[in-house]
Amino acid sequence: DYWIAKAILLLGENFIVLEDYYNARSSLQSIIDNYKGKDEVEIIQQARDRIEYIDALEKSKNKSNDDNIEEIELNGGE
Numbered sequence: 333d334y335w336i337a338k339a340i341l342l343l344g345e346n347f348i349v350l351e352d353y354y355n356a357r358s359s360l361q362s363i364i365d366n367y368k369g370k371d372e373v374e375i376i377q378q379a380r381d382r383i384e385y386i387d388a389l390e391k392s393k394n395k396s397n398d399d400n401i402e403e404i405e406l407n408g409g410e
Contacts, residue, residue, distance in 0.1 A: 333369035341375070344382055353386050360386075 340359050347356035363379040 333367070334371065334375075337363050337367045337369065337375045341378055341382070344379070348382070348386060348389070353390055357383055357386055 340363055344356045344359040347353070347359060360379040360383050364376055364383075367375055367379075369375075
C-alpha cells in the first residue's frame with residue numbers, strides 16, 4: 333500500500349506538469365480519502381500539499397487570464 337500511494341503521488345506530479353489539474357487533484361484526493369498504511373500522516377500531508385499547490389496554480393492562471401481581458405465598445409465609441 334505504501335508504494336502504491338507513493339506511485340499515485342508521482343502520478344499526481346506528472347499530471348501537474350501536464351497541466352491536467354483535474355486528474356492530478358483526483359489522484360491526490362484518492363490518497364487522502366483511502367490511504368491507511370505506513371507513514372499515513374506524512375503521505376496524506378504530501379497529497380494535501382500538492383492539492384494546495386494545484387489551487388495556487390489555478391488561481392494564478394485565472395488571474396493572468398483576467399488581466400488579458402479587453403473591453404470592446406459596442407456602440408461605436410459614443
